[in-house]
Amino acid sequence: MLREDQIERYSRQVILPNVGGKGQEKLLSAKVLVIGAGGLGSPAGLYLVSAGIGKIGIVDSDKVELNNLQRQILHSTKNVGKPKVESGKERMREINPDVEVAPYNLRLTSENILDIVKDYDIIVDGSDNFPTRYLVNDACVLSKKPLSHGGIFRFDGQAMTIIPGKGPCYRCLFPEPPPPGAVPSCQEAGILGAVAGVIGVIQANEVLKFVLGIGEMLVGRLLVFNALDSSFRIVKVPKYKDCPICGENPTIKKLIDYEEFCQLKTQNKKNKNGG
Amino acid sequence: MEEKKPDATLDLRGVVCPINFVKTKLKLEEMNKGQILEIVIDPGEPMANVPRSIKEEGHRVIKVDKINDHFRLLIEKA
Numbered sequence A: 001m002l003r004e005d006q007i008e009r010y011s012r013q014v015i016l017p018n019v020g021g022k023g024q025e026k027l028l029s030a031k032v033l034v035i036g037a038g039g040l041g042s043p044a045g046l047y048l049v050s051a052g053i054g055k056i057g058i059v060d061s062d063k064v065e066l067n068n069l070q071r072q073i074l075h076s077t078k079n080v081g082k083p084k085v086e087s088g089k090e091r092m093r094e095i096n097p098d099v100e101v102a103p104y105n106l107r108l109t110s111e112n113i114l115d116i117v118k119d120y121d122i123i124v125d126g127s128d129n130f131p132t133r134y135l136v137n138d139a140c141v142l143s144k145k146p147l148s149h150g151g152i153f154r155f156d157g158q159a160m161t162i163i164p165g166k167g168p169c170y171r172c173l174f175p176e177p178p179p180p181g182a183v184p185s186c187q188e189a190g191i192l193g194a195v196a197g198v199i200g201v202i203q204a205n206e207v208l209k210f211v212l213g214i215g216e217m218l219v220g221r222l223l224v225f226n227a228l229d230s231s232f233r234i235v236k237v238p239k240y241k242d243c244p245i246c247g248e249n250p251t252i253k254k255l256i257d258y259e260e261f262c263q264l265k266t267q268n269k270k271n272k273n274g275g
Numbered sequence B: 001m002e003e004k005k006p007d008a009t010l011d012l013r014g015v016v017c018p019i020n021f022v023k024t025k026l027k028l029e030e031m032n033k034g035q036i037l038e039i040v041i042d043p044g045e046p047m048a049n050v051p052r053s054i055k056e057e058g059h060r061v062i063k064v065d066k067i068n069d070h071f072r073l074l075i076e077k078a
């Protein structure tokens, strides 16, 4: 039963057809894991906490930096230097004390991810690097957890929802990470804050629909946003039968840390820069 | 015709829009199809909005009475 203050707080969504009190109860008992308290995780987390998701886990190993604040709207100037998960939790609790916020101040690895993911109903990937993105995809496929993928690059953004067993996964789209140096990391590429906002909010919306059981998810459909011409496109993505993790004969049976791979990449770059 | 006896009652006098409708909607969710909910609402904005919203959700407003300064509605849950 909703409390009096909850009726008031959530009235604008309880009023919606297909939400109602029962939908609100579903939201209040849902558990969502947000990976990365950055450009995507910030707007996603803010809308999820406002909507009254029961428990929100946030994973991030970084501290808030001044250059984050241009797009990572979960954090504020006074929290520069604080762990992002602490800063995020503080802001989320200010907005909605109903919500339990679980901070994970760590880097996800093949060792710890399954144990974290297992406590949640759906995962939001707001990570900014390929090793984490592939690790999260594989962990969700192996543990059959729904996953909202989001990615941003300069003026472009994309989102897709992965429901293992039902539709394609991220590897169906891109079977392997790009070779080192082929794609600049998010940090090198530059990003307009509002682009992250658009995609992060779409991810929150996917989660809310999933929990409420309404509408049509972005399963097998990649949403592509371009900020310069304000266009949205839907690209149909079929399940890839030779997908290394969810295909007919999967070759990946345990999680891979692409970490070394990327350290190598930075190493090479350092050497080059050093020369 | 004999008036049906309400199965539940909500006094929503002094409750503003849209909370009056939200409370009506939540009460109706708990009730069974065909049961009758009686609500009392204020004239003006509530009277203009609440009955319409109830009908939009598919329920039937079977009776409207003006009692002093207020309105009494009987709603049949769809």
Ligand SMILES: [Zn+2]
Residues within 6 Å of the ligand: A168, A169, A170, A171, A172, A173, A240, A243, A244, A245, A246, A247
């Ligand atoms: Zn796949």
